[in-house]
Amino acid sequence: MPTLDEIRRRFKNDRFATDTTGVVIDSAEPGKAVCSLTLEERHMNENNVPMGGAIFTLADIACAVAANGFSERKTVSQQASITFLAPAKGKRLIAEASCLKEGHATTFYEVDVRDELGTFVAHATMNGFVITNR
Numbered sequence: 001m002p003t004l005d006e007i008r009r010r011f012k013n014d015r016f017a018t019d020t021t022g023v024v025i026d027s028a029e030p031g032k033a034v035c036s037l038t039l040e041e042r043h044m045n046e047n048n049v050p051m052g053g054a055i056f057t058l059a060d061i062a063c064a065v066a067a068n069g070f071s072e073r074k075t076v077s078q079q080a081s082i083t084f085l086a087p088a089k090g091k092r093l094i095a096e097a098s099c100l101k102e103g104h105a106t107t108f109y110e111v112d113v114r115d116e117l118g119t120f121v122a123h124a125t126m127n128g129f130v131i132t133n134r
Helices: 004-011 015-023 052-068
Strands: 026-031 032-037 073-085 092-102 106-115 122-133
Touching: 015 052, 026 073, 026 106, 032 052, 032 122, 052 073, 052 092, 052 122, 092 122
Parallel strands: none
Antiparallel strands: 026 032, 032 092, 073 122, 092 106, 106 122
């Protein structure tokens, strides 16, 4: 089973999430992951709240880590839906992804995004498609 540092190194190749956006993988276990994003000016929209794309990127990479971090299979996004519930009030977003169903060829995950103050910012559901066994 890979260590958290090994998973972080592997997902460093997900450059948009890690380099451009600044997402950090905080924890991972089979079918679950927690990722976070410290908010900066670059993440804000014209209303000075985190842009939906930044929130979605955080949810997407949390799902990717949960689906692929410990799996022998390679799963990619097939469909995603996100509902934005409230503007973040804090300075850090935390996404918690968990597997609800893992089938032979498809998976289903949910991701909750909150800020460090507990504000429920977004809820996402994501279907994955298994493209290969590693």
